[in-house]
Amino acid sequence: KFYAESKFEGIWRLSKLTVSVDKDPGKDFLGVSDALVEEIAKVLEFPVASMLPQEAFKVVRKSFDARKLQKEQKFVYTVDVDVPKLLNLEPRTWEFIAEMEPKVGLVEHLPHDRTPGDIMSIIHACRSQDATASEHGDQNLCNGSHANASYRKPKVAVVGSGPAGLFASLVLAEFGVDVTLMERGEAVEKRGRDIGALVVRRILQEESNFCFGEGGAGTWSDGKLVTRIGRNSGSVLAVLKTLVQFGAPQKILIDGKPHLGTDKLIPLLQNFRRYLELLGVDIKFGTRVDDLLVEDKHVVGVKVSDSRENSSPSTSQQLGYDAVVLAVGHSARDTYQMLLSHGVSLVEKDFAVGLRVEHPQELINSIQYSGLANEVQSGRGKVPVADYKVVEYVNTDGITLPSNSAPRNRSCYSFCMCPGGQVVLTSTDPSELCINGMSFSRRSSKWANAALVVTVSSKDFAALDLHGPLAGVEFQRMFERKAAAMGGGNFVVPVQTVTDFLDNKLSGTSVPSSSYRLGVKATNLRELFPSHITSSLQQSLLKFDKELPGFISSDALLHGVETRTSSPVQISRSADTYECTSLRGLYPIGEGAGYAGGIVSAAVDGMYSGFALAKSLGLFHGSI
Ligand code: FAD
Incomplete structure (x- = not known):
């Protein structure tokens, strides 16, 4: 009944x-x-x-x-x-x-069909539909069996093996495209050794580090898979299911705040690489794209050099492609410069800068969990290691601004919180110093760190006399250099306790211990940023403490400087085809192009761009 x-x-x-x-x-x-x-x-x-x-x-x-x-x-x-x-x-x-x-x-x-499969099975299903359409003579739907012997597979270069580049490569290769994936950094095995040398011997390999190399910026990270683009959307689920195919634990599909940790990301990336190679993708590590080959406002290839040597231009190679997918992340400042030289339209974008705060994890557990703090047990307990997320709006009325144009109201928020993690160096140039956070899957370190950042826009750059499409990059660089100088060089990070920052006094030599492995130096971090940014950070700390009583503590240590929260530019592209509006044949994607902020959203952008390009190449006729 x-x-x-x-x-x-x-x-x-x-x-x-x-x-x-x-x-x-x-x-x-x-x-x-x-x-x-x-x-x-x-x-x-x-x-x-x-x-x-x-x-x-x-x-x-x-x-x-x-x-x-x-x-x-x-x-x-x-x-x-x-x-x-x-x-x-x-x-x-x-x-x-x-x-x-x-x-x-x-x-x-x-509805019955609410759960998409992983990306491979989605494409296989779509291709078998096409094949059925072909058997029934429906040439409109069919991706073409290419019976014509003269058929040549389209050749596409994907530049950058972060989440965006990997997922774009996966989709294109599944559609039968001849993909070359070029990565200036190293495969995870060698990259791990380079990061080890950085942490132990202070040797920064400029092409293989926390930002550059297989898996992109998020490989030596906390591996948080939370995203603001809709946890239950089909595209996010397809990305997460694909990660499970490559070895991520099933629980990421269920956990309300899924995360992987560096130890889980590395084998996952190795499996991802093997699968791409099985599909015929030619993966070239240690290969930096220095320039685009352009004919009649159309990209026809790339100029690459071996990033393992200081290659002179004469050793560079020119390679022809039908299309180039640019997934270089937001630290490839040389690539932005190169795009400008071709007249590519780069638009300044708001982002955020600030400091990374580190507390003892036990303190955060007790603030958040009160009597339950004992249940945490270094990640093995019944409840997860405590995290937090805070956001406040502040205004800088009463502060003398460097120019009338700097905005008085802005938001200040915690970003990329890493419970049970450590602070790491994300510089790609030894004269600059910037940091971020990572963790292992158990999140069992004794520290909790998070960036505390304030939004900045073109008005802030103009106030410091920085203009033009790369003003935001110059703004980042200015404070990264200042932080390096305040630390005294050698990647030593300038620090100050939260209480001393609020009291405007230098922390003594016995600052609380830090998870940062390359050393810290007590400084007055109020001298780092312009006063309106410092004031915003001060005000928000006072507000955060109301929400999380105990957040202001002499055990909490501020580290400078956090600048690369998201891309400072956006590369204009068509919303439908993903093709660059100022240069045909170029597909700017992911975080560096200004269309993503985080591992999952970059992967989703890579996936969609793959479908869009497959469609332009006549290999896919569905809707995206
Ligand atoms: P990227 O991951 O930056 O990849 C770009 C790739 O392109 C790099 O591998 C680079 O070497 C390569 N490349 C650049 N220029 C060239 C060139 N000219 N030629 C060839 N190759 C080139 N996000 C989260 O969602 N969760 C987290 O927990 C998290 N933690 C992070 C921790 C750290 C330490 C860092 C640095 C970032 C973290 N992020 C996190 C941010 C996340 O990593 C990025 O949002 C994401 O990786 C962006 O993906 P992408 O593919 O667009 O670019």
């Missing part, structure tokens, strides 16, 4: 189900516990929880929200109910269920 009613078919989604920490098996258990079934029964007003079959439920999201914790101390679940699996229930049970839908408001009836 109930099966016949359409509303009892398919999948229902139940959201905002909560299970208290003492009843929940803990953060690492992603299945359906008895306590969760009890909660489902309660929400559905179904009287006997034990009658509900566990196999009818699937956890699709499990989160632990620290902000709500002090009141609730609960895990929050989203669960899909497979209604046909409930059909084995007694008719009497169905009578209860029949009444429940209007009562709860947390129940959503989902």
